[in-house]
Amino acid sequence: MKLITQPVIPTIRFKNHSVKVFTFFIIISTLFSSTIFAQKKQKPNVIFIYADDLGYGDLSSYGATKISTPNIDRLAKEGLKFTNAHTTSGTCTPSRYALMTGNYPWRKKGTGVLPGNASLIIPIDKITLPQVFQNAGYKTGAVGKWHLGLGSPGKDINWNKSLQVGPNEVGFDYAYFFPATSDRVPTVFIENHNIVGYDKEDPIEVNYKEKVGKEPTGKENPELLKLQSSPDHGHNNTIVNGIGRIGFMSGGKQARWADEEIAHVFLSKAEQFIEENQKNPFFLYFSLNDIHVPRMPSTEFKGKSKMGLRGDVILQMDWTVGEILKKLKALDLEENTLVIFSSDNGPVLDDGYADKAVELAAGHKPAGVLRGGKYSAFEGGSRVPWLARWPEVIKPGTVSNALICQIDLLSSFAKFFQQKIEDTDATDSFVVMDALIGKDKIGRESIxxxxxxxxxxxxxxxxxxxxxxxxxxxxxxxxxxxxxxxxxxxxxxxxxxxxxxxxxxxxxxxxxxxxxxxxxxxxxxx
CATH class of the missing domain: 3.30.1120.10 (Arylsulfatase, C-terminal domain)
Incomplete structure (x- = not known):
């Protein structure tokens, strides 16, 4: 796409001065509008919506018949559906590491599934996906699940002080998130560097080796649980909101969230970021909690799917995507906004809580025709849904079998913005921008x-x-x-x-x- 910076006004002779002035302004206005349009196309807003544990067969646009996801399906109807799209890994932390850094996670130790008190595993001296957008003049925001660690390596996190090393330090201007997963402590929201609702009179302590404080645990007090843990999964430590978690936590009672509010809170913060940055190009990394365990949807979605809590949170996830699309339309942003929807790894039914996901699947196949699922080397572990809509560029109803991977977003957007990436950065990320917008049917050669x-x-x-x-x-x-x-x-x-x-x-x-x-x-x- 060529950016027009200096419109050339043709010389035209007029007999009537008023006609000359009027026509001159029409020409100026038209060319100025074209210039702005070209600039917009050069810098589209980008929203990457990242579902958690969503399988290749979990959406009706990918063949699901027992559940309907009309809002997400809109992205396929109005944009591009990929059938050969991948994460780098069958679990969440390594997939997210690859997305942010452009490096295969298996090259670096410590990039497996992290506890909630892990140090930041993204290097702060290397290029990251959000920094590519920052360098292009974008405002960048991260809302939702983080699970890439906080704080400097080798140092314990002090939850009672400002948390100085996290999403902001790797390229996000704004961040509203929880540290790891919703089944791990600490169960708190963090806005930029500070825990939301923190009370200094109730200090927070987190430990993944031994119990801290005197609060009940799922192992000691199973009668207090509103959602029972599956045996041997480890979700039987400190009870928060009637649910046993992985790890131990004490304090911070005022700051703890209820699972039923997570989707609404994250959506609200994502919409707020879009509204506040609507006049500037922005990149929003919207990392959903759904459909990760513990699956605990808000009341309006409980029982709605007839497939149990897992089905209910799929519907909640679909609603969330619909609300984002509504917000873009209301702000007149949808034409020049690239919306990408994908998942961090394949599906899993029983992942630690007795929520009857297996019993109530009712013939639904989360991985579709694929073998395996989350944790697996088979395709079900890492071949994921991937939908993209950009009305100004992507042809509606397109289906592509191009081989693409989330690790390639970094280099693809760097090339799109004409940025140079150092040879030692993003070593496994390739430029496949044409494939990402449906212009190339091949994509990367291998993965x-x-x-x-x-x-x-x-x-x-x-x-x-x-x-x-x-x-x-x-x-x-x-x-x-x-x-x-x-x-x-x-x-x-x-x-x-x-x-x-x-x-x-x-x-x-x-x-x-x-x-x-x-x-x-x-x-x-x-």
Whole structure:
């Protein structure tokens, strides 16, 4: 897209002075409007809506028949639906790390699923996705789940002072979030550097090794729980809002949120950010709590899906997306706003609470035709829904099978804004902007993903590295994709990864294993 900065006014001779003046202003007005339009197209507002634990088959636009998601489906009807879109990982923290840094998380230790008192794992001296937007003159905001750590490495977090190292330090002008996941302590909202509603007379202490304070736990007082924990998952520590959490917490009673309010609070803050920045280009990272456990929707959605609490929070999530679309329309922002909707990893039904998600699925297949789910090296772990709407650019009703990954957003937008990325930054992120807006049907050439094992996909072929880890997660009922022998699948004919072709194509296995090894060795430079 070419940006017009100096409109050229043609010389026109007029017999009538009034006609000359009138026509002159018409020309000026028209060219000025064109200039502004071009500038807008160069700098669209961007909203990235990140669902949590949403599967490839959880949306009606992706084939779900037991539940309807009309607001999210609008993005497909009015924009672009991807069928070959991926996270880098089968779990949340590593996927989010890759999104923010442009680096494969398996290259760095400590990027697994974090506790609520972990240090920040995003380097503050490297380029990040929000910094790309900041460098382009955008206002940047993060609202929702964070789960990338807070504070400096090696230092314990003091929850009773201003939290100085977090989203703001890696590129967000504004941040309203909770530290980890809603099933982990501390169960508080943080706005920029401060805990919302903090009372210095009730100091907060957080511990993931031993109990602190005298508050009841799910293990000691199960009779106090309004949502029972599944056995052996670890959701039986400090009880907050009638729900046992992972980890121990004391104090901060005034600051603690109720699960039923989370979706509304985050939506309110997201809408506020949009309203306050409507006259400037903005980037909003809207990281939803839904549909992560504990699934506890607001009252208006309880029982609405007839699929239990998991179905109810899917409907709440869909409503949230609808409200964002309404806000854009009300502010006359929808034409020049790119809205992207995706998920951080694949689905899981029983992930720590006895909410009858398995029993009430009623034939619903969260991963659709895919094998595996959250935590898995199979496609169900990391092939996710991805929808994009940008009315000024993206053709409505487009479907793309281009291979894309969330890790590529950083380099793609940097190129879009004509920014140079250092060779040691965003080493695994590639420029696929044309694919992201439906102009290219190929995308990236290959991708490495992590679940129970590392996998390497190139074209239609997928190779899963052999390993000796457990093949099945008994707690969640998920196939992890681990096998002591190499696995090879032709995804063009076998998207469900039912037939291992490694024995039939030993040369293909050898070549893909060698290429994966080279990618692993090449870390650290672009």
């Amino acid at each position: 490495v993903k992590q679940g129970g094992a590392l996998s390497f996909t190139k074209g239609n072929w997928k190779y899963i590295e052999p390993n000796n880890n457990e093949p099945f997660n008994k707690l969640t009922g998920t196939e992890l994709g681990n096998d002591s022998k190499p696995q090879l699948y032709d995804l063009s004919k076998d998207l469900g990864e039912k037939t291992n072709l490694a024995g039939q194509y030993p040369n293909k296995v050898k070549l893909m294993a060698e290429e994966l090894a080279k990618i692993k060795e090449a870390g650290g430079s672009r």
